[in-house]
Amino acid sequence: MNKVTNRQAVCDILMTAALNDRNIVVLCSDSRGSASLKPFAEQYPEQFVEVGIAEQNLVSIAAGLAACGKKVIAASPASFLSTRSYEQVKIDVAYSRTNVILLGISGGISYGALGMTHHSAQDIAALAALPDMRVYLPSDRFQTAKLMEALLRDEKPAYVRVSRSAAEDIYDENLDFELDRSHILSEGPDATIVACGEMVPYAAKAAEILKEAGIRAGVIDMYCLKPLDEKAVLKAARRSRLIATAEEHSPYGGLGSLVAQALSAHCPKKLLAIALPDGHIIAGENKEVFAHYGMDAEGIAARVKQALTGV
Amino acid sequence: MDQLTRIAYKLRRDIIEMAHNSSAGHVGGDLSVIDILAVLYFDVMNVSPERVRDPDRDRFLLSKGHCAGALYCALGEKGFFDKQEALLTFGTFGTRFIGHPNTDVPGVEINSGSLGHGISVGVGMALAAKMDGRTYRTYVVLGDGEMAEGSNYEGMMAAGHYRLDNLCATVDCNRLQISGQTKNVMDSGSLADKFRDFGWNVIEVENGNNCSQLSKAYRRAGDCKGKPSAVIAYTLKGKGVSFMENQVSWHHGVMNDEQYRQAVRELSEVSLRETGAETCPKAGRFQNAPPDFFRVQSEVSLRETGAETCLKAGRFQNAPPELFRVQEELLT
Missing domain, CATH: 3.40.50.970 (Thiamin diphosphate (ThDP)-binding fold, Pyr/PP domains)
Structure with missing residues (x-):
């Protein structure tokens, strides 16, 4: 760890x-x-x-x-x-x-x-x-x-x-990085989860959980929110049945809104926006809070599955 | 009249031109701050249009950004750009001479207009000079109404803490703001005491529209070591135009044509009287009047009446009778 x-x-x-x-x-x-x-x-x-x-x-x-x-x-x-x-x-x-x-x-x-x-x-x-x-x-x-x-x-x-606590490693020293782009961690025909910041490891784990349930979900690490890497979003939208976003932010004006804007302009698609609620946040460690709001790996996986299958 | 006062009055006429052309701007504050700008740009600061990127140039920040019109007139007079462009396009569609300073205008160091930013930005510039061992100075001009913004006091605190003797703030203390007298809108008490409490060297200027007094104050500020300096200049809003002086309605009032003519007349009278020209006008002829008088009058009057006139010093051809009448009134 x-x-x-x-x-x-x-x-x-x-x-x-x-x-x-x-x-x-x-x-x-x-x-x-x-x-x-x-x-x-x-x-x-x-x-x-x-x-x-x-x-x-x-x-x-x-x-x-x-x-x-x-x-x-x-x-x-x-x-x-x-x-x-x-x-x-x-x-x-x-x-x-x-x-x-x-x-x-x-x-x-x-x-x-x-x-x-x-x-x-x-x-x-x-x-x-x-x-x-x-x-x-x-x-x-x-x-x-x-x-x-x-x-x-x-x-x-x-x-x-940046966040306060250590985030799980996703990359290594050899990471090939470009400003104003995104990293495609995996691709999936069923769903693509677009996440940012320290929600990315949660999204990656959610994809693993979904895989076990037979749902092939990809993950995009959208480290650049503005300018948004629209090309990556649209490519995923053309490939996946569902686009989901996961962010540690209000449901208004964050990653979900930015992705929705790109989708609605160029490739209308069903969007599942996972974010903090528009309200006072419950007290607790962030892992506890994410779990409470269905934003941890299990929560994200369950909501993606529900959006795709209705159950 | 000394040279700086002459420049200040020339800039006042430019301000009136700009304000009338655009039906915009903050003419009252422009006229209260213009002597400060004239002294800084033409006596104190080491700036020139040829050296806009010189790392050793002095830095100027107009924190009371709504008086951008006055700043554009001073920068234009200094040669940073064609002043006529500023006078004719200020506040118009697509202009770079917008109502608050912006860096599309040569000579403007940073965008401003939201009040209470100047001292803190100036602290950054003064710190940069110290870090790099450069000797340039940073000058910030604020309004007294602006001193209600709490961010000023964060900046004052930091400037005192870091003993930034290369930073000089001037408060254009005209004692009026848009809603009335500053002491009634929000009384900030003694600004001098506040600056002192934060470790500043304070220099109060009794007549902040007197260029000679201002020059002396800036020399004293430059000599002060180990502390930032604050020049508190007690000025008159609308200074130089009788019906605007100390009138809150001229914070951003718009002149009608008659008021404009009166303003031009009053400012020209001052210039002529001060320059000591003994002139006996006859229709179309002026003797011994300073060239600048003819330039201003002709530009104003001829443009207004639409006459296509070929002007030579002291002679007007094809000028409409109204021009001569105004001129004669002025000189008799």
Whole structure:
């Protein structure tokens, strides 16, 4: 079982990149520990800025640094980064096209029993609605590393959401990665489950469960939410009887909505959208919560089977 | 009249032109902030159109972005683009000269218009200078109504914490905002005390429309080490046009043709009086008036009346009688 979290994978990449690039600057809002960025702050104190508990300031300062040639990573809990500083993200990063990677840590319901204040179930919808903003939810540590390497090579705004706990490995170091695409893990004529972020391992397990029940389901790891890899979605839709989406997000404006938009425009198809409910999320560890809402592997498999067979 | 004041009055006439052409903009605030912009762009800041990408250029952020019209006039006068394009297309369909600063306009460093962002963005720019060992300075201009935005105080705190002596914020304190007097809409108390509490060097300018006082304030700010500086400039909204001065309705009022003519007349009178031209006009002839006077008057009046006129210094051919009447009134 992998113990390395995606946030640690981010820190490792930044540590390596900063060796040869003085322009990489990391900002935290009293969040260096929860972002796993303490090693970076210790090794590169001149390339690290502590902003204190002030997420709006975090994002605007990041934009100012970027406007003067810095490649900035602004890290803060996804809940606060995506909504409290939304105005600053909209104006100073997206509209101004500054070279800032917004790193939303402890995304989705990572904080579990801390409650609604700390959940970020709106971030895909909010960030994807901003022109010039790209949205990524990597699945495992290898993909997270490749994603960060790729984002450090370009100079455009991006939002990256990672979770708090370690995700199961899906790939390895040899992963062939391209920005703004998706990874097809498997193909299935009966159903294709399109998942993002740390729901991908659940989707992969669901496909295995379905296989045992005689249902051939494929899985797409849609790590890039915007721009969405529509080609992959449409290819799957032409091949599969059912498209399902699985995401740790509100049912509005997330992966399900984006996939539905692509399908309805180009290849109308029955869609099963699996997401968090539009309501206050029950307290608990994320595994418990996913099971409660039918979003764990068993839940996803059961809902896909039900959608296909009626039972 | 000193050179900076002369520039400020020229920019005021441009603001009036732009506002009248577009029936848009925030003319009251444009006129209160224009002396600050004139002093920064023509006396203090190390910026030029030839060096828009120079990493050592000073950075300017108009946090009170709704006064973009004034900024475009200053940038145009400085030569960043053809000012006539700004005067004629401001606020029109498809223009790059939109109502708030944007980076499609050369010389604009970052998009703004949503209030309360400038200090924090400026903190980032000032931090970048420190990290890179560069000596450029970052100037941010805010409005006093804008100081109700809480994000300003996050930025002030960080600037003080990091002792950013390469950052200078100016508050254009005209004491009016769209709904009335700032102290009645939301009283922010003593801004000077607030900046001081966050570790800033505070310089209050009694007459924020006086270029000489402003120049001195910015020199003092530049000399201050170990602290960011705040210039609190007490200005007059609508400064230079009698019927606009200190009138809240001119926050974003639109001039009718008569008001426009009066504004042009008043600003031209100031210019002529201040420049000391002793002029005895006869119809169509002006002696000893400064060339700029003729340029402005002719551009305004002739465009309005549609006359196709060939202008030479001091002579107007084919100009309509109305032009001469206005000119004569001005000079007698």
